[in-house]
Amino acid sequence: MIPQDTIVALATPSGAGAIAIIRLSGKDAIAIAAEVFQSVSGKDITKQKTHTIHLGHIVENGKVYDQVLLSIFKGPNSYTGENVIEISCHGSTFIQQQIIQLLLRKGAKMAQAGEFTLRAFLNGKLDLSQAEAVADLIASDNEASHQIAMQQMRGGFSNEITKLREELLNFASLIELELDFAEEDVEFADRTQFHELLERIEFVLKRLIDSFAVGNVIKNGIPVAIVGEPNVGKSTLLNALLNEERAIVSDIAGTTRDTIEDELVINGIGFRFIDTAGIRETKDVVESIGIQKTFEKIEQAQVVIYLFESSKFQVSGSRYITEIEKIKNKYPLKQLIVVVNKIDLISEVEVNQIRKQLQELNVKLATISAKEKSGIDTLKEELLSLINTGALRNNETIVTNTRHYDSLLKALEEIQKVKWGLDSGLSSDLMAIDIRSALHYFGEITGEVTNDELLGNIFANFCIGK
Template structure:
């Protein structure tokens, strides 16, 4: 599957900027680059050392397109494992287009999405999980997702999987050997050691599988729905959290008729806040649609902030408690946080009374004034506490990729079948089938087992220049 033709693409974002980088990789990359590059010192790129920089001009016959800096990397000591050059030119879109078109005329081909990283994988510079981490690193938009992507790109996850696979492979070889001497009825694999290994593999797999719930929300952000009755300050709270006038605020009940979403990074974790229409009985058709969407957003959210007006709660506390109980019972798996707004209009005794009445719900409570931004930082800290960041702080391996998660689940299932077979004294040939399947699932993660369709699906999600 490895193509050795030379590919070219813009490695920096499209559009005008101070500089742009055009990347070429392939067997003829250096000679093609040399054919359009005129060094200010008359250098021949084909005769230069790897990892060197060269100043000069890109010329199209007698026409000079731009003054550039060329970075030279000779394979296998390059990102792709092939000869690679990167042309740093001025960031005019016209200059970018002219240089790329010139390189295409000289024999390059436009790179497919992710083809540079695909070549790095095929040439053994990265395993498949590391290659996927490159895409995650590019798309990371907060500290936590960046930290996880960096760990995986450096091989933290793949090393852990590779070690388990190697140990299992060693025992698999002994089991397979037993099949060759089936008539002699001999055992080459120590069953007690094999059982210890299976227990250890099962433990690690379960830990990695459990980490996906944390990794998934860190990678994609934690959806938080802000719900409650009309005119309790949901839009004001969203604006206070974001520190900008994102949502329209008025004293008219039902002002927010559609959901409004925005993101905020708290403690390195991304939260996606959804301001919803107020929940109430209404004959307004448009508002009714908004309320219907509110319940849809609660369904999608991982965390629900139930915001209420503390003054109204004093008057009709029972109706509020009934409404919260309804949401709690309808969405039993959702984390619900009660936020009491407008505390600036209450005294300490009134606040304590509200707190006492809410204890029956057995839910976390925060008291604040969204209008005065009082207690907003306490709310942020409480939101962060809902996220299990222990694994992140301890620099443990965290799974964020759905493909990896699926393979881990299947590998765990096969390991448990092997354990059952070992405990039931099943024949070696039956256990060998399950061991092979477990090894296959491990291989899918790191790319030791792969196919063109799988690679196509993975690298199709990359940007062109990577």
């Protein structure tokens, strides 16, 4: 049921600023605003056109709260599909609260988290996947996540799902019709065309499911653990990557005793770098805790950078190779980049000899001087090469939402059941059950199938005022 009350909330971030926007939405939004707004030109805002802006004052019993700009958006041509008023006032927190309290006294109710977008969904202005994209757009902190959220908000993902659902629904209707004429033993649904449709749906679902691996890291950032022995330049590398003095650097082994994290955007992709304590045998209790945390961070990371000092390879090369093989064997699913640091201390011939020995390990390799910031750009390119950004460049649909991913997996499972039933000559009534289940999971994504608990979980993660 669509709520009938009028809600109000601050639409801009809380705190002082130059301007703040207070939003009203509901059938009485314009009437409530008219009670407190006095236009400088004497206009009656209840009689003004939609999508117009008016200068005036917020007034109560002769007391002027602020000079404001009032914007009118009449339903259904508004974000929520209802009458919407936006009051742009000065950004004093006192003024914001005074105006909101005044509107509450005039009959408005305080909006819940995400309630404006919830009403947009309930009024058919957005489907559920588009509504979720609004939250992703607000949270996007790099070019790639912004691009994906914009594509989803425009309906790219939901259009693809809706089209597949409609085609499947057409065949489902024919299958259901066959059940009504079961005694006549007739087939209304062309089995060949139906098989082709199932093949196409299966292909699209698998592509969307596979895209989640890319979408998830783009949305949440890619955790990268920088590991190695003490004093090989891990903190210097972190500072070089971030281009700032983020980590303390010294010649004393064990300076970094806790993990240090910071983020960097490379070509629109977010990477979260974790500088860890050096891995070595130690009796220092505090340093031992730091080393334990290093292994915990390796577990959490998707990419591991193993760093060692070039000048020590002649003496300790076999130990480094053993450590690299240990990491490969212990974490076979993690991407590993071996980085040779301090190449400015050895000759080019020695660098090439190290490269040759490490190439046999079949790992990505980068040679750098973190102190001189040499080879850092090449290392960034190696990091980017680990991410399949082809789909992003080609503007393909990429799934980033765990709920969508789960529904797609369940829909694929049901489609494969239908496909098996079709190939096995299964009766129409049994196939119809699996088809209905597939349609249900498609509908969960776009919101054709929903419930109050699902909506509550989704919109509870929104910010107030959106």
